Amino acid sequence: MTTITASTSAATAPAGALTPALTGVVPPVCTPLTPDFEVDVDSLVRLVDFQIDGGVDGLFILGSSSEVAFLPDAHRAVVVDTVLEHVAGRVPVLIGAIDMTTLRVLDHARRAVRDGCAGIVTTAPFYTRTHPAEVELHLRRIAEQCEAPLYAYDLPVSVHTNLDHDMLLRLAQENVLAGLKDSTGDDGSLRDLIVARNDAGLTGFSVLTGSELTVDSALRMGADGVVPGLGNVDPQGYATLYRHARAGDWEQARLEQERLLRLMRIVRAAPANRMGRGSSALGAFKTALTLRGVIDHAVTMVPQIPLDEAETEYVRRILVAAGLL
Template sequence: MPTSAQKLSGVVPPFVTPLTPEYDVDTASLARLVEHQLTGGVRGVFVLGTSGEGTFLTDEQRQTVLETVVSEVAGQVPVLAGAIDTSTARAGAHISAALKAGVDAIVATAPFYAATHPAEIERHFTRLASVAEDTPIYAYDIPSRIGGTKLPSAVMIELGRQGILAGVKDSSGQDTSLRKLVLDRTDAGLDGFAIMTGSELTVDCALDFGVDGVVPGLGNVDPAGYVRIFDAVAAGDRELARREQDRLFRLFEIVEVADRSRMGASSAALGAFKVALFLLGVIACPLTAYPSIPLDDAEISRIGGLLERAGLR
């Protein structure tokens, strides 16, 4: 497990994966996204997660993302890579590929499609740790995407105690269970075990009750805003933290712009993030991975208006 000096903290956005009109990885746009994030003051980057559409990409595309980001970041901040798949063997293969590219840490869900028992989740992460060797692994708690499986706090804490997990990215949306995890960590004396929230909307509150940082999809668009929240909470300026959180709460309304009667929630949310980055000149094309449906011109215009309201244009 990382020492306390190495513990993950701060703002670590989960990168989108820019695509060309032909659905190839747009490496030039990806390089600009890295620059956008580093300029915003992030303390790490996370590729090939939910926002990165990692499960939609081919192995070759995944490797392109990994190699491009590791090269562009050039050691300035840690690079975390998703190892998200239906089985331990498949996730392990993703870990091997990520290590080959030179990433600094792995983020892995429990297996999905087949239902899993807590004992099987523990076996899964233990095997992945043996594949990763000395590279830290963070558990990714996102029940909505893995068949409703919630990672039990007791299992996470025990795996942290054994040095198998370096921490948890909690995207469960369940603030009570997140707070319990923070308390359980304290009771276990696991000071080096990082707890990160995946929520865009309650970052100020979560930081206040003890999480170490945030992995916000909206951070693709406005990383500096989330950095201001983190810095304000660290400085004890709760009023500033709340103002920034309120502004970003309103900016998050971009995910509600797309017509849900013609596309799914993922297309609407990831499409909104990509459209915003397109309008800001960070990426060249706002397409999401096939078969996701792109936003239309009217929806793109509305997102432009929300960016202006948030002071980003």
């Protein structure tokens, strides 16, 4: 179960800082699109309900699986307005304020806060070359100016830098950061962070893994939850995995994780010499959702390349084997 609490912050915290505790399954929701590349609002609403009915503990919109890097600002606004209005407080909604530099991030973050999000998620600055001190300043400025919990997103594959653990824990101690989504894929580093967090007594600082295939291991190490892109396709599977882990039934957690690992093979639908890995993965997620009747179109935003009929059939066969069709 996800718990978000707010308390008056310590004297060192920025004005309006919140101290949340976030746990559970928080999928990064895909952004359904129409064939002319507008936001498919009806499909987005169905996808949100599909996630909530599947037992997730929260939603993360405008992250990598949402194709945030491809969406114009007007599309982002439609996604935020649609999801927050439809969810209406049933689960916490985190919103990605992801852009190249601090002021651009603040534009997105302020809108999300005005609309009533449960938290802001942001990466380090990208495209520009930044020093660790500048990354820290970036996070502090956002926290100072947005009265919502701030979650750091460690995404070195896209940002080309790792977030420093000492910095993260320092900012957690000062109530600048509420938590972290770790998408480094480095389980040793993740474990080191969890141990350091616990040693420092910062258990209110949420550590969520973004690695869909090692969730059982991450939870056993002490991670608080998971932000699984594959959760779009099978939210109930991740909710079941999380429930087994929290009950200490690690054998059942392992079995469910291995079922999800086999399902994750859908991201291999397209050969690497035909399209990028992102096109194949996001196309597979949306194709699966279309085959499951959740969204109307498997359209991904240009310049990503869509799956063809043979690749769609590959996804369908895996869904059948996973018991989802």
